[in-house]
Amino acid sequence: MKCIICKKQVIDKSINIYGIKICKCCEGRIIHSNMQTDFYEVYKNRIKKSIVNTLYRGVKFSDE
Numbered sequence: 339m340k341c342i343i344c345k346k347q348v349i350d351k352s353i354n355i356y357g358i359k360i361c362k363c364c365e366g367r368i369i370h371s372n373m374q375t376d377f378y379e380v381y382k383n384r385i386k387k388s389i390v391n392t393l394y395r396g397v398k399f400s401d402e
């Protein structure tokens with residue numbers, strides 16, 4: 339499975355939310371990032387999209 343943020347292959351010690359993986363590196367970046375930063379926004383959007391895609395697999399969204 340690949341990290342949702344950086345797309346690198348991740349190992350089992352990573353965060354796993356609804357089958358979505360985040361590597362330790364990106365987890366650290368999220369934890370240390372200010373909520374107003376672009377990175378945090380990118381992270382939020384990716385998580386949101388991935389969770390949506392996971393939960394509603396096969397459903398198409400107009401903004402994609």
Ligand SMILES: [Zn+2]
Pocket residue numbers: 341342343344345346360361362363364365
């Ligand atoms: Zn990563």
